[in-house]
Ligand SMILES: Cc1ncc(COP(=O)(O)O)c(C=O)c1O
């Protein structure tokens with residue numbers, strides 16, 4: 136009776152893949168070999184220059200709280216990066232350093248959403264997005280997206296799904312779980328659609344840099360009203376350091392700072408000092424080698440899966456995911472994922488973790504493991520299917 | 521028009537002290553010497569064994585996400601600590617590792633509070649508490665506390681202020697900004713009062729370990745329903761690492777894990793590995809030396825302030841704060857804080873940062889600076905007042 140749990144917790148779901156991961160670890164402990172294609176982070180460790188900068192900061196005693204919005208030098212460095220990488224001027228004042236893109240998503244939604252107001256988002260999509268909105272008593276409108284729009288929201292989705300209480304739409308490019316991109320044209324059209332309705336587009340650019348065909352356009356070049364999220368987790372290889380950022384319109388700077396102060400106090404200090412080395416030439420060289428390696432893996436795994444009968448209608452151009460239709464093999468991808476794990480020791484993420492749009496027909500394969508492991512995985516799948 | 525900010529942001533206030541801190545930095549840049557007594561974190565750096573463990577983890581490539589609720593070894597280590605330090609058995613499953621006590625406060629309130637439900641808390645109190653509740657559309661009932669209850673909530677406050685929509689009460693012992701403790705008896709009475717109303721007591725124990733008279737009793741020894749918050753920030757000297765924990769009743773484990781997954785993904789990995797060294801004998805020896813030093817500072821600053829005419833009716837037994845009535849000198853402690861900074865280069869935190877109960881009559885002095893600086897500060901105050 137004392138232990139009453141808030142109602143929102145009925146709607147907030149755990150990651151289903153965790154049960155599979157736990158089972159995979161159990162099997163490994165029993166001596167089984169498991170090919171891990173369920174993991175949503177690079178297998179690489181943090182580039183050495185970043186690690187060394189982190190260690191130097193620790194040795195120098197840089198362990199106190201930083202300003203809530205981040206070290207001035209890091210905000211500058213991120214602004215410089217936009218200038219060098221994308222030719223875009225972003226005043227450092229608009230850059231809020233956060234505990235991961237996770238922290239940035241919370242800040243963005245907390246600054247935007249009133250209770251009862253809705254956010255449009257793609258289904259399938261990154262699962263946490265809907266729960267940030269739920270936490271804030273917002274409404275989530277999950278839009279079933281298909282290959283027709285490369286699993287992305289399009290301006291015609293905005294036309295169809297926008298309601299009077301809709302406040303914002305959220306997209307990710309490259310996206311999780313599909314790895315697909317929004318072209319600059321589509322992104323511009325989305326912005327136009329959302330902003331003409333006096334709404335705000337939130338753009339999650341966490342997989343920027345991990346792109347294998349073309350380039351991912353940043354929304355910062357197209358709108359001064361968009362809220363743009365990024366992170367040191369994926370491209371920069373710093374997942375466990377918990378560091379990201381949020382770029383806000385000028386009008387939101389005060390709100391974002393107040394939220395950062397009260398919700399986080401600040402992001403990790405050693406991580407921030409370490410990240411100062413993320414934009415160094417020697418780091419960027421390492422990151423480019425890794426990008427090429429991810430591309431090589433994709434170019435191996437994607438045709439391999441397709442030739443086995445997995446349907447992947449849109450070529451994933453970025454991130455490290457392949458979202459594959461497995462309905463040829465099973466009517467229930469969750470059961471199928473469990474089966475693959477038990478029978479052949481191949482771990483993948485079931486579609487249910489990303490929404491409810493045809494999720495029982497899909498699996499997400501992550502190529503966050505070595506070529507050898509991917510080869511072994513494909514071999515096992517081939518023998519089994 | 522696109523840049524509409526959510527209504528909650530009207531209620532969420534920035535830390536007022538930040539403006540003073542910025543001004544202090546400006547004065548310092550102009551060559552003025554400033555005595556900092558406004559800073560809410562230890563001036564000491566992280567104990568060497570913890571730093572070395574962090575560096576070793578980085579060198580070993582431990583930079584990937586950990587489980588959302590924390591490294592199993594760290595949850596064990598915290599459980600062992602409760603056993604050794606307080607003679608209390610806490611199953612590691614009930615311990616959720618978080619990004620600071622800040623993360624723990626967010627988890628606790630998100631798991632407990634429905635929109636419109638209220639939390640009772642002391643005014644003055646740690647400012648962020650009310651904004652976590654506000655974020656979740658909860659109500660905040662700030663109870664004006666006085667020296668009569670050592671600025672703590674008492675069971676008679678619960679009797680007077682509990683309403684049908686009250687879900688929980690929150691206390692901190694030692695408290696910020698007052699440094700006062702709840703005795704084991706008072707804590708037990710509070711728990712009894714709250715739990716007999718089918719409510720939940722949240723107990724923030726972040727300043728445990730920094731106690732100079734008696735001992736702070738942990739609520740874990742008194743209730744299986746309380747939510748208990750702690751952190752590596754203050755006693756363990758790890759503020760910028762962003763690591764804390766939340767102990768939840770058994771019934772809340774699932775909810776807390778789902779929230780940790782979705783809101784944070786996980787706490788910092790290097791910080792978690794580093795914290796494994798926090799309970800080592802050699803670390804604890806360093807921490808004890810520091811505790812003694814804090815006590816020495818309090819024993820110097822407190823009589824000094826009192827003899828100048830600051831009224832401190834309750835001796836602060838813990839943390840590193842003195843909450844002083846300055847109404848003999850000024851009717852507006854915020855203006856007075858600004859005056860002290862401009863005129864004599866003494867930086868303190870104005871009462872308004874901690875609530876609205878007699879806040880214009882109070883200042884918070886933090887003894888998070890050296891004895892020499894405290895001496896200098898007192899000398900300047902004496903000459904000026
Ligand atoms: C699309 C997307 N956004 C945000 C995140 C959160 O990442 P982090 O908090 O580590 O930056 C993830 C992590 O997997 C993601 O896939």
Ligand SMILES: Cc1ncc(COP(=O)(O)O)c(C=O)c1O
Nearest residue numbers: 620621622646696726751753764
């Ligand atoms: C009473 C109290 N609780 C919680 C916190 C949050 O600390 P952290 O998030 O660094 O653990 C603080 C920080 O000053 C505090 O004073």
